[in-house]
Amino acid sequence: MPKEKFILEYDLRKTPVEMLWSYISTANGLSEWFADDVRIKGKDVVFIWSGVGQEAHIVAARTDKYIRYHWKDDADKHYFELKISVSELTDGVVLTVTDWAESEELDESKDLWNSQIEDLQRQLGCC
Secondary structure, three states: OOEEEEEEEEEOOOOOHHHHHHHHHOHHHHHHHOOOEEEEEOOEEEEEEOOEEEEEEEEEEEOOOEEEEEEOOOOOOOOEEEEEEEOOOOOOEEEEEEEEEEHHHHHHHHHHHHHHHHHHHHHHOOO
16 A cells, blocks of 8 residues: 655744754654654664564755654555754744555554654753
8 A cells, every 4th residue: 555645743842953953863863752763873773662673764854854754564655754853933943754555554653753852852851
């Protein structure tokens, strides 16, 4: 079944960009909110949930801007991307999540991201 791309935006208000970058691009940061444990070696990443690892590869990154991960077990060119931007209107920091899901799993995938970003917001002490 084909996957659909979806995009979610989260207002992280006055979160320092450098701090947010460390939470979306480093093993320590990602293990605080995204997975139980994270191991990064070069561009290879292992995300561990409940003792089970899932491997990804960093396919693109620009410091303090975005990072794009591709699941190694996904034969297609799907990815998930975490992008940081600053709103010109409010001067607040926005985190944009781009991901892919099968249509019957779309709502569940969005709910999962919403839950994970709530954890991130708690870690950041914002919002």
